[in-house]
Amino acid sequence: MAAEFPSTDPSTDLERTHEQTVAMNEALILGAVQQHEVAEIAERLNAQVQVEIAARQQTARELAEKARLLDLSNDAIIVRSLDDKITSWNKGAEKLYGWASEEVIGKDLDSLLQTEFPAKREDIEAQLDREGLFIGEVVQVARDGRRIPLLCRWVLDRETESILTSFTDISERHALEAALADRAADLVRADRSKDEFLAMLAHELRNPLAPLRNAAEILQAANTSAEEREQALSIIGRQIENMSRMIDDLLDVSRITEGKIELRKKPVALEAIFTAVSSLARSGCAARHQDLAVSIPTPPIFLDADATRLEQVFSNLIGNACKYSGDGCHISLSAERAAGIEPPEVVVRVRDDGNGIDPELLPRVFDLFVQATRTQDRAHGGLGIGLTLVSRLVKLHGGSVEAHSEGLGLGSEFIVHLPILREAPPPSPPPPPAAREISRRILIVDDNTDSARSMAVLQSRRGHVTRTAFTGPAAVVAAAEFLPEVVLLDIGLPGMDGFEVARRLRGMPALAGVFLIAMTGYASPEDLLAAQQAGFDEHLVKPVDLNVLREWLRSRV
């Protein structure tokens, strides 16, 4: 800008020049002002652009975060256009179906994924168009051919003209539902088994009554021959033995289930167990003309076991083999030391060529109350608890048992694995000599008068002096008068229970040292403890084992 000042000399040229200069300055100033304005506008626009850029960057960041969140989801989240072209495919979809995003973008979703819909596709599309939403279960086939059950949600986004779809893998839920259904079926089956068992139990407990009644009739008849009398007595003994075994089995199962059974383990030779088992089983096998082959292992095998319980195990297995094999079949009991197994174990096999086991029954053969079909079962009796007992007793010994059969009519084999001792135990000391039988004064107390009287007769015949009482108070009075050496005392008595009677007797100085024996139908550890606390010396489960009682009368009183 030329900074010229007007001259006092009014020369025309100078004035013109001045005017021109002012005009130029004016133009320059106007240009500068406009430039200033333009610069301001530009800066304002620039500021707006910066704000917009920042907003877009924020939006981009948020979108990226959302995309990452979508990728974190295990669900397959897919966006497709209205003409079914895939526009978005998250990591969940990659994992679920096996295709990477780059492989599927732009492809037709229906062509890529074979889908079984719960309804007609046209109906689903119509619902989506009408309601903007479809939710349902579908089955899709992944890249590797897996068929995946999925919960599918479709949302129609009219604004972007796309369909947002998510698929949740419900395989696990389906598996759980199936497991639940199986469990429910198991429970129904177990309930049915229980009902069948109760019906069978009633039948089995009633069964011995008829032969017992018949035997009693025979014994009462005046013209009964000695042979008939012997047969009747044999029937009575056998039926009582059967009932006792049945009840013992039931109690054993209950005790094992409740964890109340205690093994009395000590070193025992397997040979001794085999001998005891085979001697018990031979008569049954012989009656059916069955051959029982027992192979005793050499060198001898010793176990740390409860011999009575193992005898129960093998008796049950041989008893079953005998029951479920026809006349003339072959049964074998064998054992061998398992090779190369640590800790060492013996493998015992009970094999028969009898009826075999239905393949459907085989997996459940050790379950409680499971038996072969009723028809088949009723021919042989039993409660369906024998194999459960076998399995649980073997398990209590630290072993295992398995059942094999090629099918019905093809025989069966039960294999028992039991841990064994590495070395033979030192020989046990010889048993003490049997005590001489002495006449005792015995008070027998039972509210079942028949039971009390028959026991009194039996003990009188063995040379003892007996007296009976049928109520608690009567027992206390009888004891005070009779001064017994031994009292066989029932627990469930009218007027005063057996525990209270025992306490009263223990309080009578005249009865100091009296041998108190509880007689009950209960034999749980709690019952034994209660009897002990009431002052009883011993406990006998009904029906009383007379041999045990005889031994106690000889040696303990």
Place this chain on the structure above:
Amino acid sequence: MRDVAARLIAFETSENQPAGICAPATFRVSEKLRSHLSLLMGKVGFRAVLSRALAVAQADSPCLCAVQVNADGSLEPVNATEEFENTCQIAEGGVLLVAQLLTLLAAFVGEKLTLVLVREVWPKLSFEDSNFTREDHPMKPTAAR
């Protein structure tokens, strides 16, 4: 530039008006500059610079909306003058307006020439100790303020 502007307004106030009436002083400063600068850049040129200065100053002092630039480049209130007077805000607005006018002049013709011109208008005033420096970049528009 605020310093110089404030000094010019203070001078015009003390010379011609009772204390506290600031707006007319601002007008007189503007008028004196118009008379002198119109000779150099023309009335249109001065009007353009003053209008621009007013527009920029209004952004910082909205009370300046009550002021307008006439076609001849003179400054006058839009409505009643009494509303414009006696307020510190208006006084501050006047300082801002004059400062912005000087800032634009410095931007367009340079600081030295601006100072020469100011001295020619107010020869009694000394600006030796004034802070005739750029508080803002002269070409930097006010949008960012």
